[in-house]
Amino acid sequence: MLKKHPIITFIFFGFILFLISNRLDELRVYQGATVAVYAIGIASLILLIGYSGQVSLGHGAFLAIGGFAAALARIHYEAPVWLTFVVAVLAAAIAGALLGLAAARLSGPYLAGTTLALAIGLPSIANQFSIFGGEQGISFDIGLPPASLGEDFTQYKWFFWISWTVALITLYWLRNILNSRYGRGWRAVRSNDVAAELAGIHVGRNKVLAFTISAGLAGLAGALLAMTISLASPGVFPLALSFSLATGAVLSGVTTLGGIMIGSVTLVAIPEIALAIANRYGSETITTNLPGLLVSALLILTVLFVPNGPVEQMHAKRAKRGHSSHSPVEISVRVGSKTWSTKK
Amino acid sequence: MKQFLDMVLIGISAASIYSLMAISMVLVWRSTRVVNFAQAGMALLSAYIGYELVARVGNFWIALPLAMILGAAFSAFIEFVLMRTLQKHSAQGAIAAIAPIIATLGLLGLIRAGIGFIWGHADVQIEAPLSKVGFTFGDTTIVMSPMGLFVLLFVIELMIIVSIVFQDTNIGLALRASAYAPEIAQLAGIRVSGIRTLGWAIAGAAGAAAGILQTVNGTGALSPESLEFSLLLVFGFIAAVVGGLESLPGAVLGALILGLVLAAVQIYISGALVFIVAFLLLLLVLILRPQGFLGSKAGRRA
Numbered sequence: 260m261l262k263k264h265p266i267i268t269f270i271f272f273g274f275i276l277f278l279i280s281n282r283l284d285e286l287r288v289y290q291g292a293t294v295a296v297y298a299i300g301i302a303s304l305i306l307l308i309g310y311s312g313q314v315s316l317g318h319g320a321f322l323a324i325g326g327f328a329a330a331l332a333r334i335h336y337e338a339p340v341w342l343t344f345v346v347a348v349l350a351a352a353i354a355g356a357l358l359g360l361a362a363a364r365l366s367g368p369y370l371a372g373t374t375l376a377l378a379i380g381l382p383s384i385a386n387q388f389s390i391f392g393g394e395q396g397i398s399f400d401i402g403l404p405p406a407s408l409g410e411d412f413t414q415y416k417w418f419f420w421i422s423w424t425v426a427l428i429t430l431y432w433l434r435n436i437l438n439s440r441y442g443r444g445w446r447a448v449r450s451n452d453v454a455a456e457l458a459g460i461h462v463g464r465n466k467v468l469a470f471t472i473s474a475g476l477a478g479l480a481g482a483l484l485a486m487t488i489s490l491a492s493p494g495v496f497p498l499a500l501s502f503s504l505a506t507g508a509v510l511s512g513v514t515t516l517g518g519i520m521i522g523s524v525t526l527v528a529i530p531e532i533a534l535a536i537a538n539r540y541g542s543e544t545i546t547t548n549l550p551g552l553l554v555s556a557l558l559i560l561t562v563l564f565v566p567n568g569p570v571e572q573m574h575a576k577r578a579k580r581g582h583s584s585h586s587p588v589e590i591s592v593r594v595g596s597k598t599w600s601t602k603k
Numbered sequence: 604m605k606q607f608l609d610m611v612l613i614g615i616s617a618a619s620i621y622s623l624m625a626i627s628m629v630l631v632w633r634s635t636r637v638v639n640f641a642q643a644g645m646a647l648l649s650a651y652i653g654y655e656l657v658a659r660v661g662n663f664w665i666a667l668p669l670a671m672i673l674g675a676a677f678s679a680f681i682e683f684v685l686m687r688t689l690q691k692h693s694a695q696g697a698i699a700a701i702a703p704i705i706a707t708l709g710l711l712g713l714i715r716a717g718i719g720f721i722w723g724h725a726d727v728q729i730e731a732p733l734s735k736v737g738f739t740f741g742d743t744t745i746v747m748s749p750m751g752l753f754v755l756l757f758v759i760e761l762m763i764i765v766s767i768v769f770q771d772t773n774i775g776l777a778l779r780a781s782a783y784a785p786e787i788a789q790l791a792g793i794r795v796s797g798i799r800t801l802g803w804a805i806a807g808a809a810g811a812a813a814g815i816l817q818t819v820n821g822t823g824a825l826s827p828e829s830l831e832f833s834l835l836l837v838f839g840f841i842a843a844v845v846g847g848l849e850s851l852p853g854a855v856l857g858a859l860i861l862g863l864v865l866a867a868v869q870i871y872i873s874g875a876l877v878f879i880v881a882f883l884l885l886l887l888v889l890i891l892r893p894q895g896f897l898g899s900k901a902g903r904r905a
Binding site: 308309312314316361364365367368369371372373375376377379380383384387498499502505506509513514544547548549551552554555556558559562563564566567 | 640685688689698699700706709710711712713717720724830833841844878879882886890893
């Protein structure tokens with residue numbers, strides 16, 4: 260039944276989260292909200308890398324665009340909270356469409372370099388225009404939780420609820436998109452663009468669409484991130500954020516949404532683990548450097564030994580044993596004596 | 604007139620360092636088909652090693668070549684450990700095309716964290732060995748200083764050495780052959796894997812020189828999160844792409860174009876626009892001439 264009606268799984272998961280959020284202390288609730296933010300950010304990268312075959316090393320830039328757009332809409336136009344999220348998605352999606360037009364013509368390393376350049380340069384650009392508030396940034400205050408939720412309903416719990424509601428809806432929607440005509444189109448383009456084109460799939464349009472949606476989702480994650488910190492500033496969206504998201508996507512496995520919690524929970528857990536180790540040995544050097552070290556080491560080890568992520572690895576193992584329900588899309592086209600196929 | 608002269612001098616000085624960075628990216632790309640996004644991290648590490656050597660040896664002129672040798676050794680070590688393992692476990696599916704890129708990203712993070720562990724996060728300072736005050740002719744002072752002049756001459760000298768090695772020696776021939784057609788080169792008796800490591804080593808030395816010279820010619824300060832080095836990576840990448848990513852003269856040409864354009868923007872318009880212009884230049888080249896100015900059409904897909 261769960262396979263047939265995935266929405267039940269999502270609602271069930273949401274209910275569990277609701278129960279959990281009532282039992283945790285403030286810090287954990289805040290971290291839980293961050294997990295939701297990372298999940299959306301990682302999902303946007305999975306869509307881009309795993310499905311459309313384009314790579315972005317600078318997705319933090321789109322998060323920043325979303326975060327700043329939401330904060331600006333809130334501060335200057337006093338937009339309601341849901342509208343700031345819409346603004347964030349639209350702003351990031353427009354930026355993504357513009358970059359996507361260029362990206363569709365680029366292959367791997369060129370696109371990686373271009374997006375990386377964007378993520379490195381964007382904060383310094385934001386610093387130079389007063390509308391973005393310089394180093395301090397601009398505050399993004401969504402207000403207190405509604406009074407009807409009771410007196411002891413804290414701000415962070417409110418963030419948690421909003422983040423997870425948005426995340427679950429987004430992931431459900433994304434899951435459906437990836438299983439639709441568009442998702443199949445993206446996978447076909449990724450596997451073999453010549454075969455896809457011969458089968459009547461418009462390669463360029465598909466890539467731009469994927470980039471646009473991915474950027475829009477990243478913008479949404481950015482708005483949520485700014486919300487949980489109540490601030491949009493260059494420091495909220497550092498270069499390290501882009502790297503973290505790429506790490507999260509690789510840890511989750513870029514070919515499926517199934518492992519997404521692995522990546523997002525790991526990203527939140529690593530600083531925590533580092534802190535615990537640092538407390539044990541009482542050193543500040545460890546607190547500041549260990550998270551980066553762990554993230555990078557995990558990233559390298561994953562790429563070397565479990566490149567497709569743990570979930571895909573499990574699928575592959577099961578398929579080897581002979582009971583697989585996993586059948587990738589295959590397109591092959593024959594023209595004259597030449598055959599193009601998406602099958603490896 | 605003076606403004607124009609300043610622009611040319613600033614442009615050429617900046618270009619000399621960008622070109623070292625671009626050359627190291629091109630060398631790595633030619634030998635293993637990887638754009639090494641950790642190049643700036645490796646340059647930063649070499650600069651820190653240079654700082655340590657200057658502090659211990661007390662002489663910049665000995666520290667510079669030593670740091671370059673260590674930078675080369677580190678780079679060769681990375682190729683040997685990371686890139687070869689990556690090749691052995693070559694991934695399949697969506698991740699295959701980007702696995703090396705992601706690995707270099709991880710390496711960058713690893714290097715930064717390592718530097719933080721060893722040297723801490725506070726700025727350290729390398730003293731410039733030469734004066735950074737511009738030469739004076741009569742009553743005008745130009746922007747070129749003894750330090751800047753040394754950087755420029757040193758880079759030109761390195762380039763002459765590299766081009767002699769590539770054009771006139773057997774090792775250079777092997778380097779070019781294995782970049783052009785690895786299988787055929789192997790059949791012709793060239794140890795392609797060893798040549799790859801050598802390519803990385805030369806790239807490491809060039810990157811080390813870029814890192815140290817950039818530091819002493821600039822503010823002299825180093826920190827693990829240095830934005831200067833991130834920008835060095837971006838500008839080196841842009842210079843390499845403008846030149847075609849395949850060709851060493853292209854990398855130098857790309858660096859010159861980038862350096863002069865950015866200097867013009869800085870002097871005639873505003874320093875705030877430098878990054879935006881560089882990014883637009885990158886997009887423009889990628890859209891209009893993705894194979895770069897000196898690259899061949901086939902190079903882009905390879």
